[in-house]
Amino acid sequence: MFANAADSVNLDSSLSANSSSDSLKSKQAKKGGLLGSLFPVDEDESIHQGNVLTGATLFLLQANSDDDALNILFGDIYKAEGYTFTVEAFGGYFVRDAMALGLRAGYSRTYVDVDYSILEDLADIKEHRKYVSNGFFVQPFLKNYLKVLDSRTIYFFNETSLTVEYSYGISQSDDGEDVSKTRNHGWTFKFGINPGLCIMVLDRLAFETSVGLLGLNSSWLVVEENDEKRSEVSYNIVNFKINLLALDFSLVYFF
Numbered sequence: 001m002f003a004n005a006a007d008s009v010n011l012d013s014s015l016s017a018n019s020s021s022d023s024l025k026s027k028q029a030k031k032g033g034l035l036g037s038l039f040p041v042d043e044d045e046s047i048h049q050g051n052v053l054t055g056a057t058l059f060l061l062q063a064n065s066d067d068d069a070l071n072i073l074f075g076d077i078y079k080a081e082g083y084t085f086t087v088e089a090f091g092g093y094f095v096r097d098a099m100a101l102g103l104r105a106g107y108s109r110t111y112v113d114v115d116y117s118i119l120e121d122l123a124d125i126k127e128h129r130k131y132v133s134n135g136f137f138v139q140p141f142l143k144n145y146l147k148v149l150d151s152r153t154i155y156f157f158n159e160t161s162l163t164v165e166y167s168y169g170i171s172q173s174d175d176g177e178d179v180s181k182t183r184n185h186g187w188t189f190k191f192g193i194n195p196g197l198c199i200m201v202l203d204r205l206a207f208e209t210s211v212g213l214l215g216l217n218s219s220w221l222v223v224e225e226n227d228e229k230r231s232e233v234s235y236n237i238v239n240f241k242i243n244l245l246a247l248d249f250s251l252v253y254f255f
Contacts, residue, residue, distance in 0.1 A: 037148075038098075038146060038147050038148065039147045039148075039149070039150045040097075040147075041097040041098055041147060042152075045152060046152070046200065046204060046206070046254035047094060047097065047098045047100075047145045047147075047155065047254070048094065048097055049094050049095070049096050049097050050094060051093075051094045051254055051255065052091065052092070052093055052094070052254070052255055053091065053092045053093075053094070053100055053102070053252055053253070053254050054089075054090065054091040054092075054252070054253055054255075055089070055090055055091075055208075055250050055251050055252035055253060056087070056088065056089050056090070056250065056251060057086070057087070057088045057090070057104075057106075057248055057249065057250040058085070058086070058087050058249075059084075059085060059086040059087075059248065059249075060083065060084075060085040061083065061084050061085070062082070062083040063080075063081070063082060063083070064080065064081035064082070079113070079114065079115040080112075080113070080114040080115075081112075081113050081114075082110070082111050082112035082113060082114075083110070083111055084108070084109070084110040084111075085108065085109060086106055086107070086108040087106055087107055087108075088104050088105060088106025088107075088137075088139075089104070089105060089106070090102055090103065090104035090105070090139075090141075090250075091103065092141070092143060098144060098145040098146070098147060099142070099143070099144050099145070100142075100143045100145075101140075101141075101142055101143075102140070102141050102143065103138065103139065103140050103141070104137075104138070104139035104140075104141060104161070105137070105138050105139070106136075106137055106139075107134070107135070107136055107137075108134070108135040108136075108137070108167075109132075109133070109134050109135075110131070110132070110133045110169075111130075111131070111132050112129075112130065112131045112132075113129075113130050114128075114129050114130075115127075115128050127173050127174065128173070128174045129171065129172065129173045129174075130171070130172045131169065131170070131171045131172075132169060132170055133167055133168065133169030133170075133184075134167065134168060134169070135165050135166065135167035135168075136165065136166055136167075137163055137164060137165035137166070138163075138164055139161050139162065139163040139164075140161065140162055141159050141160065141161035141162075142159070142160045142161075143157055143158075143159045143160075144157060144158050144159075144160075145157045145198065146158070152200060153199065153200050154197070154198070154199055154200075155197075155198040155200075156195070156196070156197060156198070157195070157196050157197075157198055157208075157210075158193065158194070158195045158196070159192075159193075159194045159195075159196065159210060160192070160193055160194075161190075161191070161192050161194070162189070162190070162191050163188070163189065163190040163191075163192070164187070164188075164189055165187065165188040165189075165190070166185075166186075166187055167185065167186065167188065168183070168184065168185035168186075169183070169184050169185075170182070170183050170184075171183075171184075180225065180226055181225070181226060182223060182224065182225045182226075183223070183224045183225075184221050184222065184223045184224070185221070185222055186219060186220050186221035186222055186233075187219070187220050188217065188218070188219040188220075189217070189218045189219075190215060190216065190217050190218075191215070191216040192212055192214065192215045192216075193212075193213050193214040193215075194210040194211065194212055194213065194248070195210060195211065195213055196208055196209055196210025196211065196248075197209055197210075198252070204253055204254045204255060205251070205252070205253055205254075206251070206252045206253075206254065207249070207250075207251060207252075208249070208250045208251075208252050209247055209248065209249050209250075210247070210248050210250075211247055211248070215237070215238075216236075216237070216238055217236065217237040217238075218234075218235075218236045218237075219233075219234065219235055219236075220232070220233070220234045221233040221234070
């Protein structure tokens, strides 16, 4: 009887030691930080390795003034209207779980029409100016989805991209006596980091929104006035601020 009791005590001690050892190993294996505590991706999940994502993005900003003159620092704006819009399509392939490589391609257009006067008491300069520009761009990107929650409905993500854009535009000004035209064309290179949120509205259809967090822009322009080359302009912009008024919205389909 004493032997059986001793064996039972030894067995319980062994099980307790194994349990403590497994618990210790589990604690040692668990990593800290946000990236170390992500939930694993299931095989039938939309962001699993081998799946494909595709979608489109549409951005439109339109504005116009009312009938009353708008007073500015050095004059008045009598009429102003314009718009800018961008449309793009994109696709990507998941080279591993929650990581996709892809490409965007799109078109953008800007139009502005304004009547204004400046220094009315001194020189009384009045002009009617129009401006139209068109741009085409391609954008390879790397997209990392972060499964912070144990859910298939909500994902966080970060998109790192490089944009190459060619644009051309024309500006026409009329002061009532002379009409001058200015043309410009050039290239722009952009590097950006865009964090965002993905919400699955259906089984394979998602709504995504993102905001620019870091942007590095480098542009080179050629300006021609009245069909004569006047100047070449190059500039660089580094942007570390978050612009909540410049959100991107996309519909994404996974298959």
